[in-house]
Amino acid sequence: MVKNLSKVVYKPDSQSTDEFIVIVNPLEYKKWKKGDTTIPLTEVVDSFSVFHSGQGSQGLLGQPSKQQLDTVFGTSKDIDVVSIVLEKGREQASEGIRSSDFGTTNASRGSAAAENRGRN
Numbered sequence: 001m002v003k004n005l006s007k008v009v010y011k012p013d014s015q016s017t018d019e020f021i022v023i024v025n026p027l028e029y030k031k032w033k034k035g036d037t038t039i040p041l042t043e044v045v046d047s048f049s050v051f052h053s054g055q056g057s058q059g060l061l062g063q064p065s066k067q068q069l070d071t072v073f074g075t076s077k078d079i080d081v082v083s084i085v086l087e088k089g090r091e092q093a094s095e096g097i098r099s100s101d102f103g104t105t106n107a108s109r110g111s112a113a114a115e116n117r118g119r120n
Helices: 026-033 066-073 078-088
Strands: 006-010 019-024 051-053 090-093
Touching: 006 026, 006 078, 019 026, 019 078, 026 078, 026 090, 066 078
Parallel strands: none
Antiparallel strands: 006 019, 006 090, 019 051
16 A cells, blocks of 8 residues: 655755755644644654755755754754654655655665576
8 A cells, every 4th residue: 555645844944955854644744733742753754764965855865864963953863853853844745755665775786686698
């Protein structure tokens, strides 16, 4: 089953190209943002992973270091950072984001199919 997901983007300052991103379930996030504190964060976010781009919305997403998180948020605890991003960030609807898009596999490894060209 594929879930619809959105991203919440937090920019520490309007002049900065740094963006911190959390992937959320849009319906639950909207309820949570309006003040429904009965919704657990585990239902609001897809995961407690925070992504970082140093090049704005066009940059590649990576994992920020604990030092980056400490500098920007004053903490590196994932639940605290995610909460700040959700409170201060803005939602960007993202057509086509699926939870399966955010895996831990290395996409540069190819299809992992056995290579047998030239061998008979």
